[in-house]
Amino acid sequence: MLVLEYKVKGKQHQYNAIDDAIRTTQFIRNKALRYWMDAPRELKIDKFALNKYSTELRSCFPFAAELNSMAVQSAAERGWSAISRFYENCQSKKSGKRGFPKFQKDCRSVEYKTSGWKLHKTKRRITFTDKKGIGELKLLGKWDIQFSELKDIKRVRLIRRADGYYAQFCVGIDVVDIQPKTDEEIGLDVGIESFYTDSNGHQEPNPQFLRKAEKSIKHSQRRIYKKAKGSSGRRKARKLYAKKHLKVSRQWIEHAKKLARNVCKSNDLVAYVREACAKRIDLRVSNMVKNHCLAKSISDASWYLFKQWIEYFAVKFDKVAIAVAPHYSSQKCSDCGGIVKKSLSTRTHKCSCGCELHRDTNAAINILNLAKNRGGHPQINATGVETTTLLGEPARSWGFPP
Template sequence: MLVLEYKAAVKPSQSKAVDEAIRTSQFVRNKVLRYWMDNRGIGKKQLYQYNTQLRAEYAFVKDLNSHACQASVENVERAISRFFDNCKKNKPGKKGYPKFKTDARSVEYKTSGWKLHPTKRRITFSDKKGIGELKLLGKWDIHAYPVDLIKRVRIVRRADGYYVQFCVKVDIITESRAGDSEVGLDVGLEYFYSDSNGHHEENPRFLRKAEKSIKHAQRRIYTKEKGKNNRRKAKGRYARKHLRVSRQRDEHAKRVARNVCEANAFVAYEDLNVKGLVRNRRLAKSISDVAWSAFRRWLEYFAVKFNTQVVAVPPHYTSQKCSSCGNIVKKTLSTRTHTCKCGCVLQRDVNAAINILSKAKSTGGHPGSNAWGVGTATLVGASLVEQVATLSQESPCL
C-alpha cells in the first residue's frame, strides 16, 4: 500500500461541512462502541446491523456516505480485536480496552462517496454533507495510478489546514543497495545513534530548539479572552508550532533510516521499550524529542525497500559488557567512556553498538525482515489501512 497526501484548498463553507462529517464519523464510532459495551458477546454482524439502525434513526448520520459509516464501525471492530488479542497474549500492563473518541480529526471513505476529476487535481465528495469539490495541492504524482487502485480516501484536519490522503494498492518497488556491510546501532540522547563503526549521528533536538517559541505561543493563549476569535487564532499558532516539530522529527528519522538501510545489508538495533522509558519524568521530554519509535518504524519500512535484514536485539547489558573481552564493567549514565581492564577504551555508545551487532550475529538472526512493507508519503506508517486497520508489525526480535 502507498499513501499519497495532498493539501486541500478549502472554503469556509466546505470547512464546516468537513468538520460536520468528522463529527458524524466520531458519533457513529462512539455509538457502536457503546452498543458493544452494553451487549457483550455480540459479533461483527450485529455491529453493522446497529450501524444500519443509526442511519435510519438519525438524519445527519444518513447524510454521511454509507461506506464512511462502515469505516467507523471497522475502527471499533479493530479496537475490540486488538484488545482481545492482547488479553490472549497476556501482554504486560494495560491491554488497550477500547475508548471513546472525543476529538476525532479525520473521516474515511472507501470506494464510494467521492470522485476524482479527470485531471486528478480535484476531488468531489458526493454525499449530503455538502463538502463538494476540493482542489488538491501537492507534488505527489497520482496520475501514474488508475482510480481502481485507490482503496481508501481520507480527509484529515490538522493545525495548518485540511489534507486528502489516497490509499493506493501497489507493490513496493525494491531498489539496489549502495553497500553490503553490517552495522549495529545504539540509540541514545547524547547522539541520535552511534554505530559499531564509530560513527555518531547528531541528535537534532527539534523540540528543545523550538521550546522557547512554543512556550511564548502558549502564554499568548491565556492573554486572550475565552470564546473570542483571537484566542482561537492563538491556539492555532501554538498548534502549528508543535506540528512543525513533529514533521521535523519524522523527516529526520526517515532520512537517517533510509541512509542506514541503503548502505548496509544487515542492521541490528535495540529492542527498546520506549513506552516504559518515557515514564521517567526526568528524561521523558528528551526521549520523546529524539523519536526512537519513528526511527525504528522507518528502518523496518526501508528494510523491505532495499532488501536489508533488520534484527531487534534485547538491550540488556549491551552498555555494561565489554565488546572486547566480554567482562561486565558497571557504569552510571553519566559515564560516557567504556574502560576495561583488558585495555579496551571506547566511547560508551560505540561499545554498546558493537555488542548489539555481535549479539544479533551470534544467534543467527532471522531469515529476512517482518517489516511493514507499506509505502508511505506522509507520516510513518501513514497508510490509511495501516493507521487504523492493522496491528503494528515489527521486525524480528532475538
C-alpha cells in the same frame, strides 16, 4: 500499499462540511462502542455486527444518513479496531493497562472507501458526492497519483490538521525498491547525547527539535490564557500553538525517515535494540518517559519513529533489520566479552584487556555481534506504506511509520 497525501483547498462552507462529516464519524464510532458495551454476554458482537448496527444508525439519525454508507461502515470499523486490540492484549496477557476502548472526543478524520468520491480526469481535483455538501476540492502537491489507476485506490481519507485540511489516497500497490548489495553491516545504539552511535564509531548529532522550539511554544501557550474564553482571539492563539507543535512533529518524522533511509540503503544488515523484551519490560520507550528527568529528552529523540522507519525501509530495499535484546550491551566488552560495570554517567568503556571505546560505540558493536550470531529477531513493518512529499510540507504516512 502506498499512501499519497495532498493538501486540499476549498471554501469555508466546504471546510465546515468536512468538520460535520468528521463529527458524524466520531458519533458512529462511539455509538458502535456503546452498542458493544451494552450488549449481553451471550450476544456475540463482531465486526459484521457493528457494520449492521451502523446501517441502523443511518435510518435513525438523518445527519448520519447524509454521510456515505461506506464511510459510516469505516467509522464502525474504527470502533471494532479498538475492541479487537483490547481482546488481543487480554489474550496475550499483556501486563499493565490493556487498552479498554474509550469514547473518542478528538476525531480529526473521515474515511471513504470506494464510493462517495469521484476523482477528476486530471487527478487534480476530487469531488465528494454524498449529502454532506463537501463538493469539489482542489488537490495541492506532487502528482504521483497520476501514475495510479482509479481501481487501485482503495480508500480516501480527509484529515483536519492545525494548518488546514488534507486528503490521503490509499493505493493498493506493492512498494518495492530493491537496492544493490553493499556487503556492509552496522549496529546502532540510540541515545540522548547523540541520536545514534553506530558500530563504526560514527555519532549522529541529536537535532533536539523540541528543545529549540520550546521557548516559542511556551510563549504561544501563554498567549492563549491572556485571551477571553470563547473569543476569536483565543481561537487564533490556540491555532498558532497547535501549528508550532505540528511543525516539531513533522521535523521528528522527516529526520527519522531520512536517517533510516540512508542507513538501510548503505548497509545490508542493520542491527538495533529491541524496544521491549520479556525480562526487561522497563526498556519500553513508553516506560522510560515516566522518568521526569529524562522524559522530554527521550521524547525529543524520537527513537520509536526511527526504529519503525528502519523496519519499513529494510522491507522496501530488501535488506535485513534485526532487533536484539539490550541485556548488558553497554556493560559487556566488545573485544573480550568480559563484563565491565559502569554507571550511566561513565561515557568511556575501559576493559582490562586494553579495549578503550566510547560507551555507545561499544554497545553498538555488541548489538551488531548479537545480530550476526542470530541472537535477534528479524523485524517486519506490517504497514508497508509510504507517502509523497507535499508542496511545502514534509512527508506523511497512513498511521506509522507516521
